[in-house]
Amino acid sequence: MVISIILIHVAKMPTYIILVNWTDQGIRNVKDTIKRAEAFKSAVEGSGGKMLDAYYTMGQHDFVVTVQLPNDETAMSILLALGVRGNVRTTTLKAFSLSEAEKVVSRLS
Numbered sequence: 259m260v261i262s263i264i265l266i267h268v269a270k271m272p273t274y275i276i277l278v279n280w281t282d283q284g285i286r287n288v289k290d291t292i293k294r295a296e297a298f299k300s301a302v303e304g305s306g307g308k309m310l311d312a313y314y315t316m317g318q319h320d321f322v323v324t325v326q327l328p329n330d331e332t333a334m335s336i337l338l339a340l341g342v343r344g345n346v347r348t349t350t351l352k353a354f355s356l357s358e359a360e361k362v363v364s365r366l367s
Contacts (some may be wrong), residue, residue, distance in 0.1 A: 261359070271307065271326040273353040274333050277319035284345030294345060298323070301339065305332050321346070 297351035299309045
């Protein structure tokens, strides 16, 4: 009897932190914000990504979202599509976990 074990390595997608601020139009239509957030989540999932967290915030930013997306091009495409709707402006940060940063730092001489 032969038992085969197949290991599939699933590459972790890049993580992005998106800082969101409403435009004048976005705040005027604030009652639609939950629907817009759900549409954004659907767009992320439709592109092969995952929305990890989403928070309405008080302070410098109105909303903070953490997503995983297949690549930078997909992130840019989704964020441009979001921006053209005119409800928000975004600042996007590519994030690295501690273990990812550790790999980078270990290569320093």
